Amino acid sequence: MTNWGFIGAGSIARSSLAPAVHRTRGSVLHTVAARDATRAAALEPHRVSTSYEQVIEDPDIDIVYICLHNSAHHQWVLHALDAGKHVLCEKPLGLSAHQSLDMARAAMRSQRLLVEAAWNRWHPLTRDLERLLTHDRIGTVHSAGAHFDWTPPGKDNYRRSQALGGGALLDLGCYTAGAVLGAFAWQRPHAVLADAPRTTPKEADLHTEAELHFPTGRAHLSVGFTGAMTQRLDVRGSAGRFRVDSDAFTPGARPARARISGPQGSEELTYPAIDAYQLMVADVAKAARGEPAYTVPLDQSIAVASTLDRIRLTTTRRAAGRPSKETP
Template sequence: MANWGFLGAGSIARSSLAPAVLATGGAVLHAVAAGDLDRARALGPRRTYAAYEALLQDPDVDVVYIALHNSAHLPWVTAALRAGKHVLCEKPLGLSAAEVDAMAQTAREADRLLVEAAWNRWHPRTRAMEALFEAGELGTVRAVTARFDGLAPAEGNYRLDPALGGGALYDVGYYAVSAALAAFDWATPQVRWAEQSRWHPDSADSETAFVLDFPGRGSAEIHCSLDGASAEEFTATGSTGSLHLSSPAFCAGAAPAQLTAAASTRTYPAVDPYQLMVEALDQAVAGHPRYLVPLDQTRLIAATIDLVRSNCAQLAQS
């Protein structure tokens, strides 16, 4: 139904989003803009552009997907919205709550959809987990443990560079924070303590660990790293029951996934959450009500990461 244009033709666009658009009935991969035109052409679009601005000026593009490094999200999301395009942007949408606020305001002014591409939020298991929390199936959630350890980035990867929005907290920590906030009904947390490690003094964080407190409710212990390990764990314990996600707890899709709650285990077949995300936004652009990650939740995740980063910065200066 919609013509899609991509800003960037990197690994995630190549491995996940382009196949998702091509597999979605009605959606068209209309254009890709990239500095390397061969990489742009490899995605199979109708048109390619060497400049991002040229794609935004294409009147046939309905939705812009932004797959650039994190620090480039704010300027290019803003430019795409002002060009009259709906926008799907890789997570984290902004490097702060203030950036999310600015983009959300531009989206309102432009009357365009702005959606964070938190692809795992469309996975049926994630949707079921959030529904269980919303329905109070565990009673009052008291404790959450969440861990996401990912592979170490290669030399030259933007994840190493703090100026580009790199680091474990923004990259894999995002998933753990999102799940923890869902468990506590998207309440605003406080940071009890936080600490970070870095690959070297000038790099982004290689590891961040912290505890979020939800006054009157409970707490979430969260650990994230990009140190070469591989682990995804999530457990929530409430006053009347507990919930556990089988590994991979956050990035399931290519294999069956399980959720255990109330002494029963549910199995979800392999699915492509990227395609579910593309289908939902494509339908929403056409005016059909579909689930999209709410911007207020995107903002709360960003605000929580702000708090963790601030706590770590204060600790480093003390």
Template sequence: MANWGFLGAGSIAASSLAPAVHAADRPRLHAVAASDARRARALDPARVYTRYGDLLDDPGVEVVYVALHNSAHRTWVERAVRAGKHVLCEKPLGLSAAEVAAMTAAARDAGRLLVEAAWNRWHPRTRDLEAVIAGGAVGTVRTVTSRFDGLAPAAGNYRRDAALGGGALYDVGYYAVSAALAAFGWRAPRVVRAEQEHWEVGSADSATRFLLEFPGGGTAEVGCSLVGGRSETFTVTGTGGSLALDQPAFCAGAAPSTLTVTGGRARHYPALDPYRLMVEAVDAAVGGDTGVHLVVPAQSLLIAATLDAVRGHLRPDPAGGHRGRVRPGALDGAGATPL
């Protein structure tokens, strides 16, 4: 059993991670650090801190969960592992492949575990998805459609702020990208084209859509937005069949879900808590269990490199203008605008 400490007491920590730690069989929520002590106490830890550094100085904390805005991940992950703590960090682990590589190296040098908290990757349906495709149930994968449209964040939310690592691509786009990479066996893709729009000039992206091409010629159409209604879509077509996830394609857990493969029996999954599965797996790994499922560093690095490539495709070119940029309003919440 490990003692856990949270850096941050925001919505995900309060709604999902703290309940998961409390419900799990072994972990214990030892401490929470937040600028607002009331929010920290609401998570029901044994101790409350108002400075993150004080939590890292607490010898009773063995595992740190980093629940801060995206641009703060690298700083506090590296400080945590150097303080001798194992770390579970919210996705995206870093804002670039270079950040992820540096964080991974810091954890390795400190002899500490670092895991990206892509909670849906612990859902048995997500794990079965990869196993079914790898087992050849759809033949060679040719096309993937992967899209996550989420609700618009309120004014002032960090998701609207590019400087804090906000935007649809880093937030809900992460799920769509990781699923597409998994479908193609975690091979590195090439960005063929990309489109993006923003809530306003200088803000983070409100919607991004792009086409990835994989070695061998397979392609994935990936899209994400934070402008309207909630919709999650994931389908795979191969030389020997197709596969689909019912809604919600990525964030299943609170309700029953289904994985459907053509020519085979649909697999049904009961409502469960992937956050708890994630917490228990990390806790077990910290205790020395080498057989538990974890998101591995190589996959975190590939996801970051793919997001880098998408963002690079959208940078201004020397002739002026913005390569691949979409006119304001060209993408709607349903993502109907073609590439």
């Protein structure tokens, strides 16, 4: 039996992670800690706490899931790893590549599992694309486009605050940057152009666009909280094309569709409704027990964080009136 302890009882924990743990055989939601005990109790754990430390220090808990605002991830991941816990942390893993690398090193020191909860990476659609790229089904990739726009966050939502690690780039960029980096075999882009208009210096970005240059081609990504509600992915190679015209990153518990085309014609790939959160919970629990399982590689989480760093640096330069093209 694998006992889970949650730090935080926010919307994702409430709508997705807690139900996934309850539905996963061999996993138990042992304790949930939140500043508001009522919110913690709503997740139906065996125990409710208002102390994050109590979760981390409980010898009965095997895996700590961290569901706090983005700027709190680094501190509590390190605390949990130092206490000998395996950790599943909401995306983005850190506010920067430096933070993500620091956490990865802590996981190595403690010999514990650290996984970024990029749940879409467990969805069969995403796994299929990874397999198609690995088996060279579309040839050498020369262009990729990833676009993700969602509803504007509320006035007091942390996603509007730079200080709390908000913004479209950090919140949605994990999906789009991960997709285009994966399309280009996780190469480091050699140049980045980006733009992210802001209303005030303290406000987080509500829309960011970037172009990444790779040795074999270019990728364009855009993320936003404008309410356009678009999710598209288009990967083109020398021998074919893979595209998803809707729900490319968060199909949730709905059927999903993708299309692959090449010299032999076009084929629609269909995926039944599935709970990718439950797939993630099951695999993380297996990995924590030392069993074979898929988890997002930490070097890929760090690569995404590094790319987001470079995009953010480029937009900062542009806002300051300096050249907006960044190269290594």
